[in-house]
Amino acid sequence: MSPIYVKKLPWKFDIRRLQEELQPLKSLFIPWDQNTREEFNDSYILGFLHSKDCPPEKRLYDSVRSFCPQRPSGILIDKYNITNPGIYDGTGFNKKLKRFEIHRDYTVFNEDYLDTEFYNIYTELTKYYEIDRFRIVMLKSLTAVNWHQDNFENIHVPIETNTGCRFVMDDRSYYLPADGSSYQSDDCVNHSVFNAGLTDRFNLLFTIAGFKEGSYKLCHHLDVHGLIGKHGDLNYIAEPIEQITEEDLYDVHQRRS
Numbered sequence: 001m002s003p004i005y006v007k008k009l010p011w012k013f014d015i016r017r018l019q020e021e022l023q024p025l026k027s028l029f030i031p032w033d034q035n036t037r038e039e040f041n042d043s044y045i046l047g048f049l050h051s052k053d054c055p056p057e058k059r060l061y062d063s064v065r066s067f068c069p070q071r072p073s074g075i076l077i078d079k080y081n082i083t084n085p086g087i088y089d090g091t092g093f094n095k096k097l098k099r100f101e102i103h104r105d106y107t108v109f110n111e112d113y114l115d116t117e118f119y120n121i122y123t124e125l126t127k128y129y130e131i132d133r134f135r136i137v138m139l140k141s142l143t144a145v146n147w148h149q150d151n152f153e154n155i156h157v158p159i160e161t162n163t164g165c166r167f168v169m170d171d172r173s174y175y176l177p178a179d180g181s182s183y184q185s186d187d188c189v190n191h192s193v194f195n196a197g198l199t200d201r202f203n204l205l206f207t208i209a210g211f212k213e214g215s216y217k218l219c220h221h222l223d224v225h226g227l228i229g230k231h232g233d234l235n236y237i238a239e240p241i242e243q244i245t246e247e248d249l250y251d252v253h254q255r256r257s
Contacts, residue, residue, distance in 0.1 A: 004218055005169035006176075006185045009155070011124060015180035017117040018159050022136070022202055029138050030061055042143035047135040048113055048122070049106040063106035064135055106133070121157060121204065125182070129155070130210030139165070139201040144194035150187035153219050157182045157204040162197030176203075184208075186218035 029044035050062035113119055122134055132152075136159070139145065156167075158178040167174045169191045176183055185191075195201045211217050 003170075003189075004186070005172060005189060005191075006167065006174050006183055007216060007218060009182040009184055009216070011182045013121050013124075013157060013180045013182065014117050015159070015178060018157070018180070018204070019178075021116050021118065022159050025136070026138075028060060029136075030064070032064070032137065042140050043145065044138040044140075045135055047133065048110045048118055049131075049134045050108050050110060051105045052108055054108070059110045059112070063133055109134075118204070121182075122206075125155065125206075128212050128215040129208050130212070131155075131206050132209035133205075133207040135205050137203050137205050139193060139195045139203070141195055141198050141200055145192050147190055147192050149190055152187060153208045153217070154185050154187055155182055155206050155208065156185065158201070159204055160200065160202040162195075162199050162201070164197030165195045165201045166193070168192045168194065184216060184218060188219050 025046060029046050032043040032045040045064045046060045047062070047064040048060075050059040054062045109119060109122055118134075122131070125131065156176060157180070158176045161176065161178045163175060165175070167176055167185070169185065170189045193201075
């Protein structure tokens, strides 16, 4: 059976409202990679979760710095201010990859955005998942994220995108339309995102830190390490949600015909 790297979820949200609420936030994004000089930053970010004692002016940025993809060595490394850059070769799963420690400090949703579709998404999906980060990532047009691996699964809700923007997992390429749909990805395999289009991509991205009944689990590489969920069982595998095939997911050209 072919591995499933990306799965469309049964939850769909109000894309018109998301796009409207995104507009006043666009001027508030900061560079995701703080180790890269400003003129070379391709990705920008802000987040909605923060620690309890976070001052108001820092709430959009309190939890955004973690898990930033590292730049690869060997590609014009002199222009980046990086220590010990990671090197990623080929495709497949890195067996040395370890699960991350859940950051339980960032548990407060920014009160300035409680009356938004972002908060509606958060309240709906935390019924099924424990969420460690809840962020919007902007990828500039005509740029790409380097080939890398993470050690967790993510959920995506594209807000603004274009057909030249692709999510590449191992040897597969996916187009995730901005129509209110949500997607889960197994980011333990090598992956990248490239934006070959002429408009910036804005993607709501949140990290799964635990599974509850009714959720879906894609990654089984490191079940021995497990993810701490409310079940208290490190080997707990969530029951599958609605089954959707790869063919149902993506080919935008096929859907238009």
